[in-house]
Structures are given as C-alpha cells and as structure tokens.
Amino acid sequence: MSLSPQAAERSFSKPGQGGLGAQMASVPPSYSISAMSHMDSHPGRGLADGWLWGIQPRLLLPTVPVSGSRLVWLLLLASLLPSAWPASPLPREEEIVFPEKLNGSVLPGLGAPARLLYRLPAFGETLLLELEKDPGVQVEGLTVQYLGRAPELLGGAEPGTYLTGTINGDPESVASLHWDGGALLGVLQYRGTELHIQPLEGGAPNSAGGPGAHILRRKSPVSGQGPMCNVKAPPGKPSPSPRRAKRFASLSRFVETLVVADDKMAAFHGAGLKRYLLTVMAAAAKAFKHPSIRNPVSLVVTRLVVLGPGEEGPQVGPSAAQTLRSFCAWQRGLNTPDDADPGHFDTAILFTRQDLCGVSTCDTLGMADVGTVCDPARSCAIVEDDGLQSAFTAAHELGHVFSMLHDNSKQCTGLNGPESTSRHVMAPVMAHVDPEEPWSPCSARFITDFLDNGFGHCLLDKPEAPLHLPVTFPGKDYDADRQCQLTFGPDSRHCPQLPPPCAALWCSGHLNGHAMCQTKHSPWADGTPCGPAQACMGGRCLHVDQLQAFNVPQAGGWGPWGSWGDCSRSCGGGVQFSSRDCTRPVPRNGGKYCEGRRTRFRSCNTQDCPTGSALTFREEQCAAYNHRTDLFKNFPGPMDWVPRYTGVAPRDQCKLTCQTRALGYYYVLDPRVADGTPCSPDSSSVCVQGRCIHAGCDRVIGSKKKFDKCMVCGGDGSSCSKQSGSFKKFRYGYNNVVTIPAGATHILVRQQGSPSVRSLYLALKLPDGSYALNGEYTLIPSPTDVVLPGAVSLRYSGATAASETLSGHGPLAEPLTLQVLVAGNPQNARLRYSFFVPRPRPVPSTPRPTPQDWLRRKSQILEIVSASPTIPAVLRPCAPRLDDPHPSEAPPRDARPRPRDARFQDGGSDSCPAVRVAVTTGGRRPGV
Numbered sequence: 001m002s003l004s005p006q007a008a009e010r011s012f013s014k015p016g017q018g019g020l021g022a023q024m025a026s027v028p029p030s031y032s033i034s035a036m037s038h039m040d041s042h043p044g045r046g047l048a049d050g051w052l053w054g055i056q057p058r059l060l061l062p063t064v065p066v067s068g069s070r071l072v073w074l075l076l077l078a079s080l081l082p083s084a085w086p087a088s089p090l091p092r093e094e095e096i097v098f099p100e101k102l103n104g105s106v107l108p109g110l111g112a113p114a115r116l117l118y119r120l121p122a123f124g125e126t127l128l129l130e131l132e133k134d135p136g137v138q139v140e141g142l143t144v145q146y147l148g149r150a151p152e153l154l155g156g157a158e159p160g161t162y163l164t165g166t167i168n169g170d171p172e173s174v175a176s177l178h179w180d181g182g183a184l185l186g187v188l189q190y191r192g193t194e195l196h197i198q199p200l201e202g203g204a205p206n207s208a209g210g211p212g213a214h215i216l217r218r219k220s221p222v223s224g225q226g227p228m229c230n231v232k233a234p235p236g237k238p239s240p241s242p243r244r245a246k247r248f249a250s251l252s253r254f255v256e257t258l259v260v261a262d263d264k265m266a267a268f269h270g271a272g273l274k275r276y277l278l279t280v281m282a283a284a285a286k287a288f289k290h291p292s293i294r295n296p297v298s299l300v301v302t303r304l305v306v307l308g309p310g311e312e313g314p315q316v317g318p319s320a321a322q323t324l325r326s327f328c329a330w331q332r333g334l335n336t337p338d339d340a341d342p343g344h345f346d347t348a349i350l351f352t353r354q355d356l357c358g359v360s361t362c363d364t365l366g367m368a369d370v371g372t373v374c375d376p377a378r379s380c381a382i383v384e385d386d387g388l389q390s391a392f393t394a395a396h397e398l399g400h401v402f403s404m405l406h407d408n409s410k411q412c413t414g415l416n417g418p419e420s421t422s423r424h425v426m427a428p429v430m431a432h433v434d435p436e437e438p439w440s441p442c443s444a445r446f447i448t449d450f451l452d453n454g455f456g457h458c459l460l461d462k463p464e465a466p467l468h469l470p471v472t473f474p475g476k477d478y479d480a481d482r483q484c485q486l487t488f489g490p491d492s493r494h495c496p497q498l499p500p501p502c503a504a505l506w507c508s509g510h511l512n513g514h515a516m517c518q519t520k521h522s523p524w525a526d527g528t529p530c531g532p533a534q535a536c537m538g539g540r541c542l543h544v545d546q547l548q549a550f551n552v553p554q555a556g557g558w559g560p561w562g563s564w565g566d567c568s569r570s571c572g573g574g575v576q577f578s579s580r581d582c583t584r585p586v587p588r589n590g591g592k593y594c595e596g597r598r599t600r601f602r603s604c605n606t607q608d609c610p611t612g613s614a615l616t617f618r619e620e621q622c623a624a625y626n627h628r629t630d631l632f633k634n635f636p637g638p639m640d641w642v643p644r645y646t647g648v649a650p651r652d653q654c655k656l657t658c659q660t661r662a663l664g665y666y667y668v669l670d671p672r673v674a675d676g677t678p679c680s681p682d683s684s685s686v687c688v689q690g691r692c693i694h695a696g697c698d699r700v701i702g703s704k705k706k707f708d709k710c711m712v713c714g715g716d717g718s719s720c721s722k723q724s725g726s727f728k729k730f731r732y733g734y735n736n737v738v739t740i741p742a743g744a745t746h747i748l749v750r751q752q753g754s755p756s757v758r759s760l761y762l763a764l765k766l767p768d769g770s771y772a773l774n775g776e777y778t779l780i781p782s783p784t785d786v787v788l789p790g791a792v793s794l795r796y797s798g799a800t801a802a803s804e805t806l807s808g809h810g811p812l813a814e815p816l817t818l819q820v821l822v823a824g825n826p827q828n829a830r831l832r833y834s835f836f837v838p839r840p841r842p843v844p845s846t847p848r849p850t851p852q853d854w855l856r857r858k859s860q861i862l863e864i865v866s867a868s869p870t871i872p873a874v875l876r877p878c879a880p881r882l883d884d885p886h887p888s889e890a891p892p893r894d895a896r897p898r899p900r901d902a903r904f905q906d907g908g909s910d911s912c913p914a915v916r917v918a919v920t921t922g923g924r925r926p927g928v
Contacts, residue, residue, distance in 0.1 A: 097121050097201060097674045099129075099184055116163065118184075118515035122195060122216055127188070129175050131165035145305045147313060184214060193218060247691060248452055248599035250295060250582070253459035255288075255373070255398070256282070256302045258331060262316050266306050266384060274304060275470070276486075277351065281478065282392030282469035284398070286426060289557060289590045290601075291582060291695035292437045294444040295451060296593035297459075299398070300466035301898045304346055305334070320356040320364045320382065328369075328380040335376055342464050347401055348378040349394060362834040365430060366393045371450060374458035385485030388474055389522040392433055395425050403450040406441045410460050413440030431505070431521055435538035453690055472528025473547070475536055480505065480528055487520060495522075496624065502528070502536035512618045528552075549589075556587030556594045568675040570618060573699030574605045574676040574690050601675075601688055606699040616675050616791040618643045624659035625669050631665075635660075641669070645680055646783040646795060653679040654687035664782075681785070681793045682809045695875035708838050711745040724834035734763060738820040740835055745810040747794065747835040749801045759824025762796070762804050762830070764788075765817040773806075774799065774821060789813050804828060810835075 009151060011057035012806065102117035109566045118129040121612050167173035167190045175185035200213040200497055215286035254624035261269075261275055262609060269276050278301065285299035314330040316323050331348040356364040381397035383390055392628070405417055406428040418422075422431050422441040450456065474544045478486065480494035484507030495506040495517040502524045523539035523553040529540040532775075567574040578601070622641040625631070629638060640661040648657050656673045659666035674692040679685045679692040684707070686695045696703025697713035705713055710720035725742075727737045740747060751760060764786060771787050779799040786794045790813025797805045806818075820831055850858075 006108050007715065018524075029863045030360070034699045049050065050804065064900050073159045095123065095216055097197075097214050097216045098212070099197075099214060115579065120197075120216075123218060127190065128169070129167060129177075129188075130169070131166060131175060131177065141298050146870040147305060147307050160917040166439075166698070167405065177479075185211070199612070214222050216440065241563050248601070248689070249597045250593065251451075251460065252296045252595060253298065253451065253456055254462050255299045255347060255459055256345045256463050257299060258303045258305065258334065258348040258498075259301050259304045260307065260327075260331070260348065260350045261311070262307045262350065262354070263309055264316075265351050265565055268385075273306065277304065277468060279387060279474045280351075280391045282393065282471070283388065283474060284394040285469060286502065286590060286807060287395040287433075287438050288398075289394065289587075290438050290875050291587045291593060292439040292444060293446055293447060294439075294582070296595060297447075301469065302463050302466055303334075303343070304467060314350065316350070316352050316354050318357045318362065320358060320367045323350075323352075323354070323356065324367045324380070324382050327382055328378055331380055338378070339458055339461055346396065346458050347373055347381070349380070350382045351385050351390070352382065356394075365390075368397040368400040370405070371455065373450075373456060373510065375404075380427075382559050384521070385486075386430075387522070388483055388525045389487070389520065394424055394436075396430075399426050399439075399443060399447075400449045403455070407440045407442055409442075412440065414441045414570065415442040431632070432523055432539065435861060449690070471536075472523070473535070474527030475525040478528075480524060483525055484508065487522075488518065500541070501530040502541045503539050504511060545594070552589055553591035553900065554585060555592040556582040556586040557584045557596050558598075560595065561581040561600070564602070569605055571605055571607055571609040573603060573676055573686060575686065575701070576604045577601045577602050586805045592890075600608070601701070603700045604700070613681055614791075616643075618656070618673060619787075619791070621656055621673060625658065631669075635663075639663070640677065643785070645785045650692070654690045655699070664784075682795075689877050709746050710838065711809060718839075720836040720838050722834060722836050724832070726833070727831040728829065730820065730826050730829065732822050735820045737820055737821060737831060737832060739817060739835055740812060740813050740816045742814050742815075743810075743838050745809055745834040747806070747808050747812075749804075749806040749831065749833045749834075751805070751829065751831055753826070753829035756800070756910070759822065759826050760804075760829055761799050761821040761823065762806050763819040763821050764794075764806075765819055767817075768814055772816070777821070788816070 006438075023830045089680065097120060099117040102119055102295050103115075116131045120127040120129055120133065122528045163175070163177045163179050164176045167175055167188060170190065173191070173495060174189040175186070175187075177184050181448060185198050186196075187194040196665065197214050197215045200215050204898040211493075224768040259281060261273060261277060265277075266273055279565035281299065281301050288297045288299045312321065314327040316326070326760070327348070327350045331350075334348075335345055336343045355362055356367070357680060358364050364384065366381060366383045369375075369378045372380075379401055381394070381401060383393045383397060386393065404426050407422075407424050407426045408428050408903055419923060422429070423434040423437075424443065425433055425438050426440060426443045427433075441602075449859055463651035471849070475483075480496075483505055484494050487505070488509055490511055492507045494510055498504075498517060498900055504519050504521050505524050507517045509518045511518050520796050524536040527547070528536045530536050533544050534541050535544055535547055536542075561578050561580045564576045564578045567576045569575075577599055581598075587593050587868050619642060622643050623641075625641045627638045641658040642659045642661050644659040644666040648655075652668075654673055654677070655668050656670035657666055658669050673687050675686075676685045679687055683692075684695050684697045684699070685692050686699075686701065687693070688701075693701055695701045696705035696706045698705045699889065707713055708715035708717040708719075709722075710717060712719055725738060727735070749762060751762075761779055763775060765771055765775070766789070772788055773794075774780060781799045781800045783801075784796050786796050786808075788794065792808065792810060792812060794806055797803075
C-alpha cells in the first residue's frame with residue numbers, strides 16, 4: 001500500500017456577503033489517497049466540506065454603523081444613479097453625432113441582410129452609409145466554431161467585424177469602418193473630405209437605443225487617395241520541433257488554449273460574446289506575462305467554441321465538480337494527440353453563466369485540477385463568468401493547472417509571509433490583485449519547480465496561428481456602465497458618487513425594493529474613463545498621456561550571478577546553488593522575460609562522513625518522521641521509518657518514500673529528498689531539487705568516475721577476486737551455504753532449478769546470531785531492501801518470487817552467513833552465489849643490506865668498541881669488505897679471540913645473523 005500527499009483539485013471563489021470586513025476561507029493541506037475537488041470561495045461564507053471552498057456569488061454593500069451597533073445596508077436613492085460623463089469642449093472641426101442603424105444584422109449564417117444601413121448626421125449634412133462585411137479583411141484565426149444550432153445573438157454586426165461600403169450612393173466615396181459592439185471606428189472619404197469617426201468615451205446611447213454618441217472629426221481635403229489596403233495576414237511559420245527542456249533554465253512556454261462558452265454565455269453576451277471572451281483572455285494572458293511569475297509563459301487562444309442548443313456538449317449544472325469532470329471528458333474529444341498539429345491544445349477552459357456550487361454552498365467561481373497542464377484528460381478548468389474580473393478567475397484556475405496552490409496554504413506561508421495572501425492571483429478568495437505583483441513568491445516557486453521537473457514538456461512548441469487577442473485596454477471597449485452590466489446584470493449601472501474612482505467598481509442594484517449600490521471589490525478595468533482626459537490604470541486614475549507608458553513593452557535582461565549558497569550536507573557530497581534574476585532590466589508591459597539558465601549548482605563537501613555514522617543520509621530523513629504521529633493517526637504509536645527503494649519508479653527516486661519497519665506500509669513522506677541524497681543505494685547519482693542528476697563515484701556532479709567490481713572509485717578491478725559456488729545438499733530447516741566475508745562486494749545469489757525451488761527460501765544471518773532476512777521461520781513475501789550494518793543494503797526479490805534473488809553492491813561491514821531454509825522436498829534445485837573479495841595485500845620484504853649499509857654499521861660498532869677498550873669485539877661481515885684485498889680469505893685462527901663466558905647480542909635488525917658484539921665478563925681466555 002502506498003500513500004502520497006497529492007495536491008487536490010482547486011477552485012476559486014466569489015466575494016461573499018459580509019462587506020469589506022468579510023474573512024477569507026482557508027483549508028490546511030492534507031494527505032489524501034486520491035485527488036479531490038478544490039474550489040475557491042467567497043469571504044464570509046466559511047468552508048465547504050472536504051477540499052471545497054465556498055463563496056457567495058454576489059457581494060452587496062459594506063456595512064456602516066447606524067443606530068448604535070446595528071449594521072444596515074447602505075442604500076442610495078435612485079437620483080444618485082449614474083449619469084453621462086460631462087463632455088469636454090470640442091474644436092470647431094469636431095462634433096458629437098449619433099449614428100442611426102436602419103436595418104438588421106450582418107452576421108453570417110443567420111439570414112441577415114447583405115447590407116447594413118446607417119444614417120449619420122455630419123456637419124449639417126445627412127450621410128447614408130451602405131455597408132457590408134469586408135471579405136478582404138481576415139484577422140488570422142478569428143473565427144468562432146459553433147457546435148449545435150448557432151445561438152440567436154443580439155442584433156448588430158459581430159464585434160470585430162470590418163465593414164466597407166459607399167456614402168450616399170456615390171461610387172467614388174469610401175467608407176472603411178470597424179464595428180465593435182455598436183461602436184463605429186474608421187474613416188469616411190466623401191467629396192474630397194476625410195472624416196474620422198470614433199465612439200465617445202463615456203457617451204450615452206441615443207434615445208432610440210442606437211449605437212450611442214460618437215465623435216466625428218473633419219480632416220483637410222484629400223486627393224488621389226484610394227481605400228485602405230486590407231490584406232490577409234501571411235500564414236504562420238512552421239512550428240519548430242519541440243525542444244528538450246533544460247534543467248533549471250528559463251524557456252519560453254506557450255499554453256495553447258481551447259476556450260469554450262456554453263449557451264448561457266451566448267444568450268447573455270449576444271453578438272459581443274467573442275470580443276468579450278478574447279478581452280477576458282487577453283487580461284489573463286497579461287497576468288501570465290508579468291515578471292512576478294518568473295517564467296516566460298504565453299497564454300495563447302488557438303480555438304474558440306460556442307455551444308448552441310441541440311449540441312451533445314458537457315453537462316453544465318450547479319455542481320462544480322460534476323461540471324468539471326463532464327467538461328474534461330468532453331473536451332478530450334476535440335483535441336488532436338499530435339502536439340505539432342494546429343488543432344492541438346494544451347489546456348481547455350469553459351466559461352459559463354451557470355451559478356456553480358460546491359458540496360454545501362454555491363460559493364464557487366471556478367475549479368481545476370492541480371498540476372495537469374500536459375495531461376490530455378485533466379488539463380481543463382471551468383470559470384463562472386462574473387464580468388471582466390473573470391480574467392483573474394481564469395488566471396487563477398490555470399495557475400492550479402500549473403501546480404500552484406492557494407497563497408494561504410501551509411506550503412506557501414513560509415515563502416509569502418503571514419500577511420501576503422489576499423492581493424495575488426492565487427489568493428483563496430477573489431479580491432483586488434496587486435498590479436505590481438500579481439503572482440506571489442509561492443506561486444512563482446511552484447510553477448518554476450513544476451516546469452523544472454519536466455511537467456511542461458508540451459508547452460515548448462510555438463503555435464502556428466493563435467487568435468490575436470485585443471491589445472487595447474479593456475476599459476476603452478467596456479465603460480463603467482457596461483462593466484456593471486457584465487457583473488450584476490443588464491439593469492445595473494455605475495454608481496459614480498462613491499469615491500475614489502478606479503479603486504473599486506460600485507454598481508446599482510435593488511434590495512427589498514430599495515435602490516442600492518454594490519461592489520465585488522474589483523477595480524475598474526484598465527482604460528476606463530475616470531474624468532476629463534483621465535483613465536484608470538491598476539486601480540488609479542491617471543491622465544491619458546500617462547497611459548502611453550503602459551503600452552510600450554520592455555524586454556528583460558539577466559542580472560549577475562549571485563554568490564554560492566550553503567552546502568546541503570556537511571560530508572558525503574552535498575550541493576550548493578547560485579542563481580540570477582531577470583532584473584537588468586525588469587520586463588514591463590508584456591515585454592519578453594529572460595531566457596536561459598537561471599540556476600547553477602555544484603558539488604561540495606565530498607569527503608567521506610565519519611565512520612561512526614550509523615545511518616545513511618536518506619535513512620536520517622526517514623527517521624525524522626518516527627515521532628510524527630500527527631500525520632498517521634491510525635497507527636498505534638511512533639513508527640520506525642526506513643527508506644523504501646524496491647518498487648519505486650525511476651521518476652520517483654528523489655521523493656522521500658519510506659516504509660514502516662514493522663508493518664511494511666510505505667508512503668511518500670516528502671515530495672523531495674534533501675539535495676545531495678543518492679538517488680538509490682547502487683547509484684552514485686544524486687538528487688538535486690527533486691531530479692536525479694548524474695554524479696561520479698567521487699561524489700562530484702558531472703564526473704565520469706565509476707566504481708569497479710571491488711567498489712574502488714576509478715579502480716581497474718585488480719584489487720579483488722571473484723568467489724563463486726553453488727549449493728545443492730538441502731535438508732529440512734536452515735542450511736548454511738557460505739559465509740560472505742567483510743569487505744565483499746557485488747553480491748549475487750540466485751535460485752535455479754525446477755518449480756520445487758519454491759520450497760527453498762533465502763536467509764541471512766548476522767555474526768551475533770540474529771537474522772537480517774527470513775529468520776525464525778518467518779518470511780518476507782514481497783520485494784524489499786535488506787538493511788545491513790554499515791549502511792549497506794541488499795535487494796531481495798521476496799519469498800513469493802518464482803525464483804528468489806539477492807543482490808547488492810556492498811561492501812559488507814561485517815561477515816554475513818548465507819543460509820537457505822528448506823520447507824519441502826526440493827529436487828533438481830541449486831543455489832548459485834558469487835561475490836568479490838579483496839585480494840590479500842603482500843607483506844613488504846626487508847631489502848638485503850648493501851655494502852654501504854654494512855660499512856656504515858661497522859663504523860658505528862667500531863666507534864662503540866673504541867670507546868670501551870676493555871670490551872673486545874668479534875665482527876663477521878655479511879657482505880665482502882670493500883677495503884680487504886682478499887675478501888675470500890678468512891683471517892688466521894689465532895687472530896680470532898674467543899673471550900671466556902661471552903654473551904652474544906644481536907647487533908641489528910637486518911637479516912645478517914653473524915653481526916654480533918661479544919662482551920667479556922672476566923676470567924681467562926680459553927686455550928686454543
């Protein structure tokens with residue numbers, strides 16, 4: 001059984017009742033066998049059950065004290081509801097006009113008329129514009145795919161439509177306009193005069209419900225100018241082949257996104273649906289372009305699908321979890337497996353006007369699975385449309401898809417600080433997002449780790465034909481009134497009397513028959529007019545000239561490398577890091593983020609640990625959980641945790657997988673082991689930031705040194721010899737096979753023979769008589785790692801294997817007796833074993849003294865003798881005398897004195913026994 005703390009599915013929540021003082025919901029991280037749904041909630045509504053967050057879908061007024069301590073809703077009279085912005089004085093060549101539409105739609109496929117007629121008063125004349133959709137203008141990819149019967153969109157041309165035609169029937173005249181949500185923008189050329197028309201910011205609609213107020217400017221006469229050249233954008237370049245992701249490098253990522261809108265979205269937004277969705281996605285893409293995310297991530301829309309009645313689409317209902325599951329299953333059928341195919345997408349997002357609910361409350365604004373961006377079955381999210389601020393809901397849910405957690409989660413507290421959980425995209429409750437730092441340090445860390453660990457491999461290919469997202473500020477297309485309608489319904493209008501402008505959008509509404517103003521604490525959209533020649537930007541009201549600075553992108557540049565950090569280990573081979581940031585300069589306004597290596601690392605403290613170290617580095621990390629009874633409340637008490645290697649996939653080697661020594665259950669106790677931990681007992685590679693990095697046997701990352709069979713680093717195998725044998729004399733019970741000596745390496749034991757070998761079981765006995773494996777007639781059925789003294793482990797196949805094996809690199813710290821337990825009557829069975837033992841070191845021989853050695857020793861002896869005349873000496877050289885002309889002749893017998901009662905003492909430690917000193921103790925000389 002294996003259990004790992006997996007990230008659950010998360011969702012984003014709406015601001016709820018309770019006003020400005022409402023509290024945010026939070027849920028502590030938990031260990032779970034399977035991923036669960038996670039939703040993001042409104043303040044003031046508390047937690048839903050399990051992993052579900054709740055939020056109130058509509059935030060009403062903040063409360064103010066009235067009549068003592070009682071709180072009541074702030075009600076505003078209808079007379080305080082918004083009026084048109086005051087118009088600035090216009091030059092003489094400009095005037096305000098109200099175009100009047102005379103017939104219906106030009107939407108294709110809806111039975112619309114071929115021409116669109118507008119009546120336009122202009123400087124004392126009346127102009128009749130005869131317009132039609134311009135077939136020569138095609139913005140690459142800007143098409144909507146309708147599934148089912150096309151919805152009956154609201155009247156008027158489709159937003160983003162280019163129109164061309166004539167004026168008052170004059171074939172020499174030219175009308176070239178861009179129609180967007182009732183607004184006309186473009187150029188009219190008539191009788192030598194050029195007229196420029198554009199919607200008036202903050203202008204009110206005319207009494208007939210037409211397009212509203214426009215500014216018409218008259219330019220100087222023109223001559224010889226034809227219509228504007230409208231060309232089709234060239235086809236996209238072939239997509240480059242995906243690159244292999246480099247470790248710890250900043251690489252451009254392109255999130256190819258399928259955007260889906262359900263029939264409720266189509267019914268609410270009408271003809272403005274496509275423009276609205278692209279505006280929302282443009283704002284979400286802008287958030288991903290902010291440098292606080294610390295990665296070059298481009299959110300691109302490659303397909304846009306609208307669901308109409310009659311389509312067998314996803315089941316969209318109140319249950320957020322069921323809607324997500326249905327949508328994830330449905331969207332997979334639209335995808336193409338080939339990542340290089342233009343129809344392929346990396347993630348899908350569904351927008352709906354359905355009020356989404358959790359288990360017990362309808363607090364949910366969105367939901368997504370965590371860490372699934374390249375999983376075709378689960379890389380998906382749902383968003384409840386809540387106005388232009390839905391862009392941050394979309395960014396939030398896609399952040400979950402990138403493995404980000406909520407900023408108030410336990411994992412984020414240490415990175416963000418205790419008071420930095422409510423102003424970023426990944427806050428658990430939707431609120432005002434800090435435009436200077438939309439992503440928290442925790443979010444940046446999680447997406448960086450996610451991509452560095454190879455989970456964003458599908459994002460390396462650049463899309464061929466993405467949809468071109470709007471580049472203008474959304475507030476220019478959606479004024480404050482329209483923003484209120486998108487958020488609170490078509491009858492809502494902006495409440496202009498509540499200062500300050502831009503900080504929070506207050507909108508009209510009704511409560512119990514009384515007029516009121518309400519807010520969701522979201523700022524006015526960037527570009528929304530907030531005064532004469534002023535517009536909002538990041539929740540502040542700025543002069544329009546200041547907005548130009550926000551339109552100029554600035555690419556980032558790498559700063560210098562930082563100093564090397566602390567080593568992760570004090571011995572045994574650690575890792576230290578150095579990093580650099582994209583700060584010279586910091587990218588701005590969607591400018592390109594730095595690409596290239598952002599982190600470097602190297603080995604450190606590679607010396608051996610003291611011989612007295614009882615545990616390996618991984619064993620120490622497992623043992624740190626021995627008393628963590630709070631994590632496993634069903635266990636009887638403290639557990640003895642040891643590393644688990646067998647059955648762990650190679651991609652999971654750098655997770656801290658531990659098992660209980662007594663019960664055998666294993667768990668992932670930490671998604672990463674400490675840097676410098678060996679990936680496995682039989683490998684010199686080490687874990688770095690959760691990835692297995694090659695290292696040599698000298699513990700140096702990148703080194704090519706290897707152990708030989710003798711486990712000598714860089715050796716040639718000459719320092720050991722192979723010992724092998726077999727055993728087949730079996731008798732019931734335990735049988736001694738061989739004693740493997742201390743220092744043995746590359747141990748391999750295998751059973752061979754007929755199926756009867758299943759009655760044979762391997763066992764290991766320690767010098768103290770205890771068993772390390774299968775002792776006392778107790779068997780370990782499954783594969784396991786046998787941990788031996790000296791931090792050595794042998795891999796055992798398990799007693800239930802068809803043919804048992806036992807293997808390990810060693811070296812053994814102490815002798816080990818291999819036994820076989822016979823529980824039946826084996827026939828034709830054999831046990832084979834092999835291992836390597838160190839060769840005995842030869843004893844160094846004492847070299848024979850040279851003549852020079854003898855002369856030096858002779859002079860030393862003669863010096864002693866000469867100092868004591870009463871002590872005669874007998875000297876016989878071991879080597880010829882260099883000063884003797886006849887070295888082969890022995891001296892005369894009489895010349896060799898033989899003192900009486902002499903004692904002979906060894907004169908040196910060399911191999912010559914004849915060099916002695918005879919000391920006379922008195923008496924007569926013996927006769928000859």
